[in-house]
Amino acid sequence: MRETITERPTRGLILATAERLYAEQGIVAVSNRQISEAAGQGNNAAVGYHFGTKTDLIRAILQHHNEPRESLRRALAAQHAGRTDLRAWLTCLVLPSTAHLAALGTPSWYARFAAQLLTDPALRRLAAEEHAPERRAVLDQLRACLTHLPPDVRDTRVDMAHTLIAHTCADRERAGATEADWAATGAHLIDALEGLFTAPVRSPGRGPVV
Numbered sequence: 222m223r224e225t226i227t228e229r230p231t232r233g234l235i236l237a238t239a240e241r242l243y244a245e246q247g248i249v250a251v252s253n254r255q256i257s258e259a260a261g262q263g264n265n266a267a268v269g270y271h272f273g274t275k276t277d278l279i280r281a282i283l284q285h286h287n288e289p290r291e292s293l294r295r296a297l298a299a300q301h302a303g304r305t306d307l308r309a310w311l312t313c314l315v316l317p318s319t320a321h322l323a324a325l326g327t328p329s330w331y332a333r334f335a336a337q338l339l340t341d342p343a344l345r346r347l348a349a350e351e352h353a354p355e356r357r358a359v360l361d362q363l364r365a366c367l368t369h370l371p372p373d374v375r376d377t378r379v380d381m382a383h384t385l386i387a388h389t390c391a392d393r394e395r396a397g398a399t400e401a402d403w404a405a406t407g408a409h410l411i412d413a414l415e416g417l418f419t420a421p422v423r424s425p426g427r428g429p430v431v
Contacts, residue, residue, distance in 0.1 A: 232271045235260045239268070240282050244330035248279070248337050248344065276347065279338075283351040286321065286331055291353040293317040298359055307366040307418060311411045313359045315386060319407035322390060323400045336391035339384055367418060374422050382414050 238260040242251045253268035253275055260267070272278040294317035301309040322332055338348040360379070367375045393406050 231260075231262070231267070235262070235268055235271055236278075236281060236285060239278055240334050241330045243279075243282075243337065244333035248334075248341070253278070279344065279347060280351060282331075282334065283348060286335075287351065287353050289324070290317050290321040291355040293320050294353075294355045294359060298355060298362075305366065307363070308411065308415055310359055310363040310366060311414050311418075314356075314363060314382070315410045315414070316407045318386060318390060319403045319410070322394060322398070323403035327397050327399065329394055332387070332390040332394035336387040339387055370418070370422065378417055382417060385413065385417070386410055 235256060239251070239256045242256055242259060254265045256278075257265045257267040264270070268275075268278060272281055294313060297313045297316060301313055304310070322329060325331060335348070338344040364375060364379070367378075370378065389406065389410060393402060396402075398406065
């Protein structure tokens with residue numbers, strides 16, 4: 222069904238309301254009916270009409286934020302093309318997210334929404350499915366800088382990096398981060414992740430990787 226011009230503001234309102242309620246109350250705890258009511262829709266089936274299922278609505282929130290964030294990542298990756306140092310690709314991984322969150326202003330809710338996706342296996346898979354080509358390309362470049370790590374250790378640390386980024390950003394957003402705060406958060410995350418990926422491997426059953 223083709224969307225009419227008059228339906229676009231309603232979709233945007235529902236999308237913003239869902240993102241806020243998910244961030245504040247938890248994704249599992251919020252129903253489509255609650256979102257419709259909070260968005261001032263007389264029809265409690267408004268979410269279903271405009272988006273479909275709850276999964277479709279979550280996917281729409283992800284896609285709404287993907288476009289501006291990945292535009293930033295594309296430009297940053299072009300600046301670092303040909304680089305082979307770890308810090309360059311950590312910059313491409315982190316700064317598009319913190320810059321996008323800064324652009325949202327205060328208050329915002331996306332970082333807290335995104336962090337919740339990591340706590341549910343099904344939602345985590347959904348978020349992974351929505352990863353844009355730009356992000357996947359940066360992750361490929363990042364992994365190419367990590368050949369000193371055994372593959373299982375590398376993959377574990379990449380997962381840890383995602384968690385650190387998501388929950389650090391959620392904490393900063395909850396605290397009402399300003400544009401300057403987001404710039405500092407991005408720099409701190411890059412420093413921390415560089416330490417994570419260059420730390421020696423001393424897991425049980427392994428000797429240190431020199």
